[in-house]
Amino acid sequence: MPSLTRAEATARAALLTVDAMEVDLDLDRGPEVFGSRTTIRFTCHDPGGRTFVDLRPRALHAVSLNGAALDPASLAEGRLVLTGLAAQNVLEVEATMGFSHDGQGLHRSTDPADDEDYVYGHLFLDAAPTVFACFDQPDLKAPYTVAVTAPEGWTVLGNGGATVTAPGRTELATTPPLATYFVTVCAGPWASVRDEHDGIPLGIHARRSLGTHLREQAGHVLETTRACFDHYHRLFGIRYPFGEYHQVFVPEFNAGAMENPGCVTFRDTMVFRGAATPDQVLQRSNTIAHEMAHMWFGDLVTMRWWDDLWLNESFAEYMAYRAVTEVTEFADAWVEFGVVSKMWGYAAERAPSTHPVAGSPAPDALSALGNFDGISYAKGASVLRQLIAHVGDEAFTAGVTEYLRSHAFGNGELAEFRAAMEVASGRSLAAWSAAWLETAGADRLAVEHGVLLRTPPADHPADRPHTLDVAAFAGGRELARVDVVAECDRTPVPGLDAVPPGAIVVPNASDLTWAEVSLDAATTDALVEGLADVPDADARAVVWVALLGAVHRAEVDPRTALAVFAAAWPRETSSAVLSRVALLVTTQVVPLFLPPAEQEPALARVADAADELLARAAGIRGDAGSALAVLAARVWARTGSDTDRLRRWAAGDGIPDVLEGDDDFRWGVLRRLATLGRLADDEIEAAEAADRSLAGSLAALGVRAVRPTSAAKEWAWGRLRDDTELSNHAALAVGGGFWVAPDPELVRPYVDRVGDLLVGMSARMGDDALSRVVTAMHPTRLVEEATATASGAILARADLTPGVRRAVVDADHELREALASRRRFG
Known part of the structure; x- marks a missing residue:
């Protein structure tokens, strides 16, 4: 189906004003389809003109324009042409629509914990026509009046406040003008906590099986929500304009969250089933604040x-x-x-x-x-x-x-x-x-002999002024910090001449500007002994980003980054740095940039560092010690090779107290056992039986896919290729384990088949979902020239959708970065 072009959108916006949208959805027709009736009232600024309405139904039953019936057979490629428009028009459409399983449109999911069904609308970027007829572009905003029929016992939430008018029947209050991609309906037997703040009704909701966790965490979620509302009201002087404010944690969500006015949807993994580290709670709080900011930036304007x-x-x-x-x-x-x-x-x-x-x-x-x-x-x-x-x-x-x-x-x-x-x-x-704003690329910043060097990218030259600081550290102390405005390519930095040799010199130390930092050779040499003692967390983060970026650019040996990790990471205090750096070292530096023979020894060094952090955590009382223990145990669980210890941990023996009963942690341990080829089918089945949750079901798929056997890889490939009911998250779980293989020969036969797989999946999965699966299914982990050739062949295909092509471009680039590094460093 054609994607709406900007030229088409401009012409349609000049012709029309959408005055009102009335949508009536019947969600009580079983698990596959739902009914959709739409009334669109719109003004035509050139009476007699023609346009088209966007609609992608399973079956179109009836259409009328200004009382005259139109032929449903005239619908072609998602567009229904409207001719002979009056100044004032009423379009009525009745259709049967299909529930999706890819996180786009109206997604329906069954919770294996209790077999309850949940529905939520995610109409970004162009999925609205799969739910109701509309003029689907961001500048044809209109008020929406939505009514929903749902199974009795379900709660219906949406952009407007809900009123139950009869058993199974809910009407939502008419909204202020909304873009089509912000409209949502969330329906199911939700567990809910409600509150009120500053005249704004608040609600947080999740699947019933997460109800206990939701209620336990509701206080913090609501506290963050209230604080952010007060902050934005003070900052903008404009009150929140959309009535009630619901935050719904929904299953199998593609993104982190979506800013639907009055009814924000979040990935439900943000309702933590087990231990949550400070960086995880921060990410949830930040996501709450981010989506609320959209109420002004994106929703209001x-x-x-x-x-x-x-x-x-x-x-x-x-x-x-x-x-x-x-x-x-x-x-x-x-x-x-x-x-x-x-x-x-x-x-x-x-x-x-x-x-x-x-x-x-x-x-x-x-x-x-x-x-x-x-x-x-x-x-x-x-x-x-x-x-x-x-x-x-x-x-x-x-x-x-x-x-x-x-x-x-x-x-x-x-x-x-x-x-x-x-x-x-x-x-x-x-x-x-x-x-x-209008030129791509990041400048490079470096300090040499007391001068800050600014190097614009050759492909995207621009004269970008930078307001930043440069700091120097040694012996656990800050030796100098100089504020700089770099308006040319060479800017003197006074005061650095007094910094002794061997100091760690950090351009952009407070991380105030956008530029890739290049560390000088003396600073890089000093990181193993000195990075952990740098007293400024921002500066340490800048150093880590610079170091790992240099690995990707083939400027620093990945073994150097591993050595810095082994020395500095166990002494780090920032939860965000601990979590993210460990993730990047274990998922990028080791598997992509180190040769296969060095990977398991490198993981052993990471596991030793995790043990150091565990020992350190044991000496710290309270929440701070528990948080470090969780971070350390998670890293050891994905890198350790002591199978006896892994089995004890899987049984809950010897793990930090804070992780007792943590099903997600147990699945992480089982995944490592499976990766090592030490987990049998009956053990996976027993683990699944003990955790009947959606998270457990997805984790089991990943564990099965990661096993180092030809049978496991054939099973995983077949599920991705043939299972038309495979949800977006299930595909991610299977794809995320497929390429993990100690023997590359297990997966080499599949490299040349990836393009056909992705094209086949695009027939049943939208770009928003599939582009994420591409990241998992691109053979980046098989860092070989033959893989690059196969990747180039995928990009040469003419049958890739735009989202798939973009995801392949990015994965291909990461593969070629790894190849360049291996060529240089061996």
């Missing part, structure tokens, strides 16, 4: 077209970290931003798919999917921090507020935002915007 996605995501990302830093217990949240979000963003900048923050080409809706990446999120947020350094926080806040007020319930674009900021700051931002 929506980008006119997808090329201005940054007006949604960059602002929400920046505002979220600002909020959690200022009003929650996570005063060091920017450390997590640096080591998680920015690491993601710098990887996106290195890839061939890099693009500007703003104005990235999006000729059609599906092509925009690839721009939901670390550039639109992390780089955009970093650029906003630089904008504040450029114009001042007062002018920034005033400009943002004016932009929101003047475009409320409408749409905006870069030029309009920039105009508001120029009025507020009293200066032209044309050159600044061109360099920072």
Whole structure:
């Protein structure tokens, strides 16, 4: 089916105004289909003209325009042409729609814990026509009035406040104008906790089987929600405009969360079944703050077209970290931003798919999917921090507020935002915007002989001014810190001449700007002995990001990074740094950049470091010690090779007290046993029987796929290729274990078949879901020239969807980074 082009959207928006949307859904027709009746009231600014409405049903039963019946057979490729439009029009559509199992459209999922069904709507990016007829583009906003018939005993939630009008019948309050992709309905036997704050009704909801965990964690979730509402009200001076505020933790969700006005959906793994480390709680709090920021950036004011996605995501990302830093217990949240979000963003900048923050080409809706990446999120947020350094926080806040007020319930674009900021700051931002927002690429920053060197990328030259600091550390002390504004390629840094040899010198030490940092050779040599003693967590995060980035660029031997990890990681204090660095070392540095013969010895070094951290945690009382113990035990469980200890841990013997009864941790241990070829079928079946949850079912799929046998790989491949009922998360679970193999010959025969597999899956799975599966199923872990050749052949295919192609491009780039490193370092 054709993807809506920008030219088509522009023409349709000039022709139409959508005055009202009325949607009636019948979810009580069984597990496969639902009924959909839509009434669209719209104005045509050129009476007699023609347009089309978007609709992708299982069966179209009846259509009428202004009382005249239209032929349902005229629907073609998801478009129903409308001709002879009047000035005022009423379109009525009755159809049968299909529930999805890929996290897009109206997704239906069965919880194996109790066999209860749940439905939620995720209409991003172009899935709305699979639920109701609509003009599906972000600048044709309209008020929605939604009614839902559902099985008795279900709770129905949506963008408007719910009123039960009869058994199984719920009507939702009419909303302010919404873009189509923000509309949602969440229905099922939810466990719920309700509250109220500042006149706003609040609700948090999850599957009934998660009810106990939801109630235990509700206090913290609601406390964060209240604090963020107060913060945004103070900051913007504009009250939350969408009535009630529900947060629904839903199963098998593709993204982290979605900012549906009044009814935000979250991945339900954020309701923790077991121990949660501080970085996990921070990530949940940050996600709450991020989605709430969208109520203003994205929902109240929506980008006119997808090329201005940054007006949604960059602002929400920046505002979220600002909020959690200022009003929650996570005063060091920017450390997590640096080591998680920015690491993601710098990887996106290195890839061939890099693009500007703003104005990235999006000729059609599906092509925009690839721009939901670390550039639109992390780089955009970093650029906003630089904008504040450029114009001042007062002018920034005033400009943002004016932009929101003047475009409320409408749409905006870069030029309009920039105009508001120029009025507020009293200066032209044309050159600044061109360099920072409209040009791709990250500068490189390095310090040599007391001079800060700025090197723009050759492929994307720009004159980007950087406001930052440079710091030096030695012996556990900060020796110097110099604020710098780098407006040219060489900027003297006074005071560094007094820094002794062997000090750790960190450009951008407070992580204030967007640039890849290159550490000098003396600093790199000093990291094994000195990194753990650097007293500034931001600076340590910058160093880790710089070191791991240099591994990816084939500038630093991966063995050096492993040596720094073994020495510094067990002494780290930041939960975010501990968690993310360990993940990257075990999933990227070891399997991609080290030769196969060195991988198990490298994992043994990681396991030894985890044991060091466990020993350290044992000497720390209270929550801090427990958090370190959880982090250490999780790392050991995925790297240790002592099968006797792994079996004891799987039985709950000898594990830290905080992990007793933690099913997710037990599955992690079982996965490692399976990876080592030490887990039998009956043991997997027994573990599944003991954990009948959705999480347990998915974990069992991954455990089966990771086993190092030809039979296991054949089973996994067959499930991905042939199982038409395989959900998005089930496909991820199977794909995530497939390429793990101590003997490459187990998986080599499948390399040339990946392209056919992905194309076959695209027939039953949308791009939003499948692009994530591509990341798991690309043969990146088989770091061989033949794999690169096969990957290039996939990219040469003409039958890849835009989302799949973009995901393959990024995976191919990571493979080629690993090959370049191995060529250089052996």
